[in-house]
Amino acid sequence: MRNKAETLTLAFCIALLPPIWAVAAPYVGVTTGAVALICAGLCAANGDKAADAPRISAGFLLGDFWAWLALVVMDKMTLNPDFEVFITLFVMGGLAVILSGFFPKWIFCPAWLCGWAIGLTIMTPVGLAGIGTLPVQIGAAMLAGVWYVGVILNIVRDKLLCLWRQHHPAGKE
Numbered sequence: 001m002r003n004k005a006e007t008l009t010l011a012f013c014i015a016l017l018p019p020i021w022a023v024a025a026p027y028v029g030v031t032t033g034a035v036a037l038i039c040a041g042l043c044a045a046n047g048d049k050a051a052d053a054p055r056i057s058a059g060f061l062l063g064d065f066w067a068w069l070a071l072v073v074m075d076k077m078t079l080n081p082d083f084e085v086f087i088t089l090f091v092m093g094g095l096a097v098i099l100s101g102f103f104p105k106w107i108f109c110p111a112w113l114c115g116w117a118i119g120l121t122i123m124t125p126v127g128l129a130g131i132g133t134l135p136v137q138i139g140a141a142m143l144a145g146v147w148y149v150g151v152i153l154n155i156v157r158d159k160l161l162c163l164w165r166q167h168h169p170a171g172k173e
Contacts, residue, residue, distance in 0.1 A: 025141065035138055039142045040146070043151075053150065057111075057143055059115060062112045066119065071124065093113070118138065118142070123138075
């Protein structure tokens with residue numbers, strides 16, 4: 001378990017910063033604000049490494065594009081719908097892993113796959129004709145999750161931890 005200072009500063013930052021995004025997102029035209037929390041979760045699972053934020057961002061944005069492309073591909077097919085889903089996921093899933101494998105310094109494969117799943121989950125029910133700006137909104141929320149809820153939250157947390165430690169010497173938490 002984390003020590004008291006780490007737990008309290010993380011709790012404060014989680015309690016403060018994501019709700020600010022949740023309230024602000026609709027005002028900047030993003031109706032998919034909760035996507036940020038999913039994306040921040042992947043960043044946390046990756047160890048909250050700020051150095052990985054660019055490649056995680058690239059992966060999420062590729063996944064968002066991949067979801068749109070999958071819907072376009074399936075819309076053009078004239079096969080059994082179940083077969084269309086299977087073959088599209090089979091081919092595009094394999095390609096995502098292969099392509100990200102060629103560029104691991106620039107693309108985080110788990111983010112690509114997660115971003116693809118997020119995009120499909122949100123866009124599939126509305127269909128290709130109803131997508132509108134959803135891919136852009138999803139992408140914005142993904143970037144907010146990586147950079148605001150991920151990187152900036154950890155910077156704020158680190159600053160708070162420094163302040164805490166200045167006022168609470170070791171052993172006096």
